[in-house]
Amino acid sequence: MAKSQEQLQQRRSLSSLIYDPQFRSYAFQILLLVVLVGFGWWIVQNTIANLQAQNKTTGFDFLDSTAGFDIGFSLIPYSRASTYLDVFYVGILNTLLVAITGIVLATMLGFVIGIARLSSNWIIARLATIYIEVIRNLPLLLQLFFWYFAVLKSMPSVRDSLEIIGGSVYLNNRGLYLPDPNPNDAFMWVQIAVVLVLIGGFFLQRWSIRRVEETGQRFPYIPVFIGLLIVVPTLTWFVTGAALDVNYPELNRFNFQGGIQLPPEFVALLFGLVIYTAAFIAEIVRAGIVSVSSGQTEAAQSLGLKDRDRLNLVVIPQAMRVIVPPLTSQYLNLTKNSSLAVAIGYPDIVNVFMGTALNQSGKAVEVIFMTMAVYLTFSLLTSIIMNWYNARIALTER
Amino acid sequence: MNKKIVTIALGAALGLTASAAYADTLDDVQEKGYIQCGVSPSTPGFASPDENNNWSGIDVDYCRAMAAAIFDDPEAVRFTPLTSKERFTALSSGEIDVLSRTTTWTMSRDTNLGISFAGVMFYDGQGFMVPKDLGVNSATELSGAAVCIEAGTTTELNAADYFATKGMDYNPVVFEDQDEVVKAYDDGRCDVFTTDSSALAAERFSLADPDSHKILPEIISKEPLGPSVRQGDDEWFNIARWVYFSLLEAEEYGVTQANVDEMLGSENPSVRRLLGVEGEFGSYIGLSNDWAYNIIKHVGNYGEIYERNVTPIGIAREGSLNAHWTQGGIQYSPPIR
Numbered sequence: 001m002a003k004s005q006e007q008l009q010q011r012r013s014l015s016s017l018i019y020d021p022q023f024r025s026y027a028f029q030i031l032l033l034v035v036l037v038g039f040g041w042w043i044v045q046n047t048i049a050n051l052q053a054q055n056k057t058t059g060f061d062f063l064d065s066t067a068g069f070d071i072g073f074s075l076i077p078y079s080r081a082s083t084y085l086d087v088f089y090v091g092i093l094n095t096l097l098v099a100i101t102g103i104v105l106a107t108m109l110g111f112v113i114g115i116a117r118l119s120s121n122w123i124i125a126r127l128a129t130i131y132i133e134v135i136r137n138l139p140l141l142l143q144l145f146f147w148y149f150a151v152l153k154s155m156p157s158v159r160d161s162l163e164i165i166g167g168s169v170y171l172n173n174r175g176l177y178l179p180d181p182n183p184n185d186a187f188m189w190v191q192i193a194v195v196l197v198l199i200g201g202f203f204l205q206r207w208s209i210r211r212v213e214e215t216g217q218r219f220p221y222i223p224v225f226i227g228l229l230i231v232v233p234t235l236t237w238f239v240t241g242a243a244l245d246v247n248y249p250e251l252n253r254f255n256f257q258g259g260i261q262l263p264p265e266f267v268a269l270l271f272g273l274v275i276y277t278a279a280f281i282a283e284i285v286r287a288g289i290v291s292v293s294s295g296q297t298e299a300a301q302s303l304g305l306k307d308r309d310r311l312n313l314v315v316i317p318q319a320m321r322v323i324v325p326p327l328t329s330q331y332l333n334l335t336k337n338s339s340l341a342v343a344i345g346y347p348d349i350v351n352v353f354m355g356t357a358l359n360q361s362g363k364a365v366e367v368i369f370m371t372m373a374v375y376l377t378f379s380l381l382t383s384i385i386m387n388w389y390n391a392r393i394a395l396t397e398r
Numbered sequence: 399m400n401k402k403i404v405t406i407a408l409g410a411a412l413g414l415t416a417s418a419a420y421a422d423t424l425d426d427v428q429e430k431g432y433i434q435c436g437v438s439p440s441t442p443g444f445a446s447p448d449e450n451n452n453w454s455g456i457d458v459d460y461c462r463a464m465a466a467a468i469f470d471d472p473e474a475v476r477f478t479p480l481t482s483k484e485r486f487t488a489l490s491s492g493e494i495d496v497l498s499r500t501t502t503w504t505m506s507r508d509t510n511l512g513i514s515f516a517g518v519m520f521y522d523g524q525g526f527m528v529p530k531d532l533g534v535n536s537a538t539e540l541s542g543a544a545v546c547i548e549a550g551t552t553t554e555l556n557a558a559d560y561f562a563t564k565g566m567d568y569n570p571v572v573f574e575d576q577d578e579v580v581k582a583y584d585d586g587r588c589d590v591f592t593t594d595s596s597a598l599a600a601e602r603f604s605l606a607d608p609d610s611h612k613i614l615p616e617i618i619s620k621e622p623l624g625p626s627v628r629q630g631d632d633e634w635f636n637i638a639r640w641v642y643f644s645l646l647e648a649e650e651y652g653v654t655q656a657n658v659d660e661m662l663g664s665e666n667p668s669v670r671r672l673l674g675v676e677g678e679f680g681s682y683i684g685l686s687n688d689w690a691y692n693i694i695k696h697v698g699n700y701g702e703i704y705e706r707n708v709t710p711i712g713i714a715r716e717g718s719l720n721a722h723w724t725q726g727g728i729q730y731s732p733p734i735r
Binding site: 174 | 490549559589
């Protein structure tokens with residue numbers, strides 16, 4: 001009798017355990033974890049087994065061996081004798097170059113177009129609308145091909161190069177040729193002067209803001225800053241005897257040599273990315289400005305704020321809170337879209353590393369893993385920076 | 399409900415133990431009823447589709463020969479156009495069964511890349527093409543030139559080697575797709591277009607003005623182009639290899655598409671073995687005994703394939719490496735016996 005009661009109690013506690021929501025939730029989560037780990041383990045095992053069945057070696061040792069191919073455009077010294085690791089670095093730097101330049105230019109163009117769309121000037125507003133609607137609704141790859149093949153075709157050949165600014169800048173179907181400034185040692189002082197003025201300008205701005213807040217007196221901050229930025233480095237230039245030994249591009253048998261050479265692939269990719277992303281940024285900017293209710297503007301007007309102060313102190317700070325989060329995803333998109341470079345032959349990381357290096361070394365799994373890690377790092381870094389900025393400008397609740 | 403799903407998922411995960419996805423290619427191929435063959439997207443003479451998507455070319459005919467040997471049907475093959483960058487991954491992953499895509503046989507590919515080459519369908523070498531008005535007569539004058547190249551090829555490596563050993567500078571402009579390389583060269587993006595000399599000859603006719611371009615005399619590399627299969631499946635490798643050899647054997651003994659039925663009654667023991675009248679050579683590679691008969695019947699011998707595809711693009715066989723060994727070339731096959 002007593003025994004059967006005990007059994008009953010045990011059974012009850014067991015069944016109550018099954019119906020205990022907390023227990024069930026833990027149990028299912030553990031089960032899910034086991035399944036996921038098991039699945040991951042199976043994928044890794046299967047990959048290794050299949051690679052071994054085909055006599056393929058695995059591992060990252062190949063990074064130290066000679067790559068054996070050349071790359072057309074590189075920011076660091078690179079030759080056929082360099083290693084696969086160098087190819088990796090060249091690819092990362094080329095991707096970063098186009099992504100960072102692209103983000104800066106797209107932001108500038110996007111803000112201009114976004115504000116233009118809200119312009120009271122009918123033609124400007126219509127033009128901005130047409131730009132946004134046309135660019136946003138065409139695939140980026142198509143636009144890249146357009147910029148590359150259509151624009152390249154219309155460029156003159158090397159012998160008929162367009163000469164801009166009296167023989168220092170040349171444009172032809174091989175790219176854009178700029179003079180390359182070679183600073184002497186004393187030029188370092190000019191650079192130091194610029195940095196000092198920039199730092200000084202930062203403190204000057206803080207001081208002028210505090211002055212306005214405390215006394216209401218305005219300080220002409222921007223003209224003073226620009227004046228300092230011109231005068232101080234120029235003085236340093238003359239005092240220290242700094243000089244730029246400019247290296248101009250010169251035509252030889254096939255092409256220009258010397259100077260800075262920007263290949264048309266880079267120019268086309270940059271154009272395509274900037275123009276495409278700017279259309280999205282313009283819409284984000286417009287949405288941000290429209291989101292600030294007209295009551296805010298009217299209130300600022302009735303307080304007697306000037307037009308510029310109304311924009312700088314009331315509208316823009318509130319609009320930025322709406323603009324920044326979606327702007328971040330546009331920056332991420334631009335960085336990731338730069339991988340379309342492969343279509344027009346710009347040597348970014350996907351082209352040289354995931355393309356040629358993968359093909360020549362045969363290390364598909366390792367190479368793709370490394371490339372994914374690069375994009376993940378870029379994206380997470382961008383997100384961190386933008387989230388930090390977003391937190392700074394967020395509405396301070398008291 | 400939840401528990402059921404989880405149980406099923408767990409069971410599935412445990413059931414799928416580490417298994418090679420392609421242990422027996424012949425069985426898989428026979429089961430699905432066709433061969434998946436990786437070819438060039440568009441290289442005249444080697445593999446290119448016409449407006450009705452009918453493929454032709456020497457690489458295409460090799461795949462048709464394999465299909466004829468296995469299925470007695472040269473149409474039992476599906477073609478996957480691949481860029482040079484995609485080709486090895488497509489083969490390794492099992493997306494295609496055989497890679498017949500102007501692929502150079504090299505040591506690293508034959509060993510480290512996990513593929514095996516069955517033979518050499520075409521002996522080629524890398525050359526250069528330039529516009530005539532550049533006034534260049536030799537590859538040694540190319541220092542400083544911009545060179546259009548296809549990505550992921552031996553061409554890319556050979557060019558780097560060549561310019562480095564000659565102590566010359568150059569600017570490589572690399573595209574993923576042969577068509578884009580040709581287009582960029584035609585648009586004047588590069589001074590030089592380099593690839594296998596057979597492809598140069600073929601692609602020259604796709605330029606806007608073929609007569610204003612010329613191919614330089616230098617051949618800077620050895621490019622034995624041949625079909626390849628995955629390593630680790632000997633049966634499938636044997637089929638791939640002996641399909642190639644049978645094309646050469648048939649040519650050697652004068653067996654052609656036209657006279658193959660007559661030849662069944664031949665007294666020559668080599669012909670009788672080739673066509674399966676004598677011996678059981680088909681069973682050695684897991685096929686029926688008339689495997690080679692079917693190849694010749696449907697596709698023809700090596701000479702006929704060459705005549706049909708490569709001669710029209712202007713590359714003579716006579717006196718070249720691709721001539722049969724009895725004609726002074728190096729196309730040679732071990733005997734079937």
